[in-house]
Amino acid sequence: xxxxxxxxxxxxxxxxxxxxxxxxxxxxxxxxxxxxxxxxxxxxxxxxxxxxxxxxxxxxxxxxxxxxxxxxxxxxxxxxxxxxxxxxxxxxxxxxxxxxxxxxxxxxxxxxxxxxxxxxxxxxxxxxxxxxxxxxxxxxxxxxxxxxxxxxxxxxxxxxxxxxxxxxxxxxxxxxxxxxxxxxxxxxxxxxxxxxxxxxxxxxxxxxxxxxxxxxxxxxxxxxxxxxxxxxxxxxxxxxxxxxxxxxxxxxxxxxxxxxxxxxxxxxxxx
Amino acid sequence: xxxxxxxxxxxxxxxxxxxxxxxxxxxxxxxxxxxxxxxxxxxxxxxxxxxxxxxxxxxxxxxxxxxxxxxxxxxxxxxxxxxxxxxxxxxxxxxxxxxxxxxxxxxxxxxxxxxxxxxxxxxxxxx
Numbered sequence: 001x002x003x004x005x006x007x008x009x010x011x012x013x014x015x016x017x018x019x020x021x022x023x024x025x026x027x028x029x030x031x032x033x034x035x036x037x038x039x040x041x042x043x044x045x046x047x048x049x050x051x052x053x054x055x056x057x058x059x060x061x062x063x064x065x066x067x068x069x070x071x072x073x074x075x076x077x078x079x080x081x082x083x084x085x086x087x088x089x090x091x092x093x094x095x096x097x098x099x100x101x102x103x104x105x106x107x108x109x110x111x112x113x114x115x116x117x118x119x120x121x122x123x124x125x126x127x128x129x130x131x132x133x134x135x136x137x138x139x140x141x142x143x144x145x146x147x148x149x150x151x152x153x154x155x156x157x158x159x160x161x162x163x164x165x166x167x168x169x170x171x172x173x174x175x176x177x178x179x180x181x182x183x184x185x186x187x188x189x190x191x192x193x194x195x196x197x198x199x200x201x202x203x204x205x206x207x208x209x210x211x212x213x214x215x216x217x218x219x220x221x222x223x224x225x226x227x228x229x230x231x232x233x234x235x236x237x238x239x240x241x242x243x244x245x246x247x248x249x250x251x252x253x254x255x256x257x258x259x260x261x262x263x264x265x266x267x268x269x270x271x
Numbered sequence: 272x273x274x275x276x277x278x279x280x281x282x283x284x285x286x287x288x289x290x291x292x293x294x295x296x297x298x299x300x301x302x303x304x305x306x307x308x309x310x311x312x313x314x315x316x317x318x319x320x321x322x323x324x325x326x327x328x329x330x331x332x333x334x335x336x337x338x339x340x341x342x343x344x345x346x347x348x349x350x351x352x353x354x355x356x357x358x359x360x361x362x363x364x365x366x367x368x369x370x371x372x373x374x375x376x377x378x379x380x381x382x383x384x385x386x387x388x389x390x391x392x393x394x395x396x397x398x
Contacts, residue, residue: 020301020308031315038319042326049333049388054341056390064351065362067393074363099364118364154355160391162349162378171349173379174389179287183286208378262342 053173054194059258061158061176062192062210066256069188069212075100075219077117077135078145078249082140093141097133099251128154133251134180140247154180157195172196186214186251192260212256218249336381336388349378349391 068074078099097115120130137150151264156178160171175195182188190210197205223244228239339345351374353360359372375394380387 017297017301017304020304024304024308027312031312034315034319035322036325038322043327045326045330045333047329052337053388054332056388060390060392064391064393068362068374071364075392076363090371127363128355129363156360157354159352160376160378160389161348161352162347171389173387174391177313 014049031182050081050196051149051204051206054196057174057176057196058192058208060174061154061178062190062208062258064158064212065178065191065192066258068209069253070255072252073099074129075250075252077138078127078133078247078251080139080245080247080249082245082247084243084245087238091141093139095137095139096135097130114182128156128180132180132188133186136186141243152181156180161204184217186253188212188214188253188256207262209262210256211259212253214251214253215249218247220248221246302372302397327364339381340388340390343377343379343392346377346379346382348394349376350374351376 077098078095079098080093080095082094085092097120098119099120120126120134125133130150132154158174158176158178160174162169162171173196177193177195179191179193180188181190188211190212192208192210194206222243225242225244227240227242228236231237353362353372353374361371376391377394378391379391381388
């Protein structure tokens with residue numbers, strides 16, 4: 001501070017106007033701080049509601065998917081029958097996929113008579129589990145150590161329609177996009193994102209990861225039949241073996257875990 | 272710097288360096304400026320108070336709505352639709368091809384439907 005300023009501060013006369021101006025400036029700063037903090041508080045209260053609606057939408061969808069996958073009806077049975085005839089070079093191998101869940105009787109579905117299982121894709125297009133299981137299952141004839149399965153991503157969209165008194169109303173704030181992956185152990189990973197956030201504000205997007213582990217077990221049964229052909233003299237002219245291998249694989253999904261923190265880089269994109 | 276500004280700066284400099292007392296007019300202006308400052312501060316204080324009261328009302332309504340959502344008292348039936356590439360699809364076992372990709376859910380919202388907060392949980396499959 002220069003000499004004139006110090007003198008001005010120390011003298012006991014003629015400071016009214018400068019002091020008043022300083023006081024005015026202080027009042028202005030104080031008032032603007034007050035208004036800013038009050039506005040921030042109200043803004044936070046308002047955005048809290050929107051942020052929570054995104055979270056509720058994503059978490060509802062994650063919990064729904066988790067509960068649906070756990071259902072007993074979605075237990076998958078894979079029946080593979082491989083027949084090797086020593087007289088033939090080619091091996092017969094048939095794989096059939098079923099859901100172990102039983103349908104309600106009134107629907108009169110044509111279920112497998114002996115098992116009560118429903119074959120994949122019955123009466124409709126394939127569901128997303130059908131196509132994933134078909135792609136992930138490796139038949140006995142194709143098992144190789146170096147076999148690598150391609151990573152396949154599926155995208156699903158969840159929307160909710162509420163029945164109002166007049167018509168059905170789509171609740172757009174509950175729309176959720178789901179990216180699904182299934183690994184070779186049939187574990188399902190779903191990344192759920194809200195559809196309210198626009199692409200320019202990716203940092204505000206609400207996302208959750210659902211990991212649903214699978215329990216897989218197999219029963220294999222091998223029957224070997226040996227047969228022979230005799231000529232008229234009773235001499236053996238031909239002998240062959242038919243080996244029938246039946247493998248029944250059961251897959252069911254356990255209660256999944258919904259995670260808040262995860263890295264998008266694991267899935268090839270930045271969160 | 273143009274002549275007008277220079278003149279104003281000179282007056283301000285002179286006033287700052289002067290050891291003379293203020294005139295009555297200057298004193299009155301000082302009082303006026305002080306009063307204006309106080310009025311502005313008081314108005315801002317009152318506005319801030321009103322804003323905060325309004326914000327608290329909103330927060331209170333929000334927490335009431337959240338409690339109602341969690342208590343699951345106001346549930347109604349709704350349909351969750353699952354789509355893949357624009358086509359309806361099922362998760363797995365599909366009991367009824369006609370209702371493929373449709374799942375019954377229980378939709379919860381706040382009782383007065385003011386905040387438009389919704390969540391849902393799974394109900395039995397459409398049969």
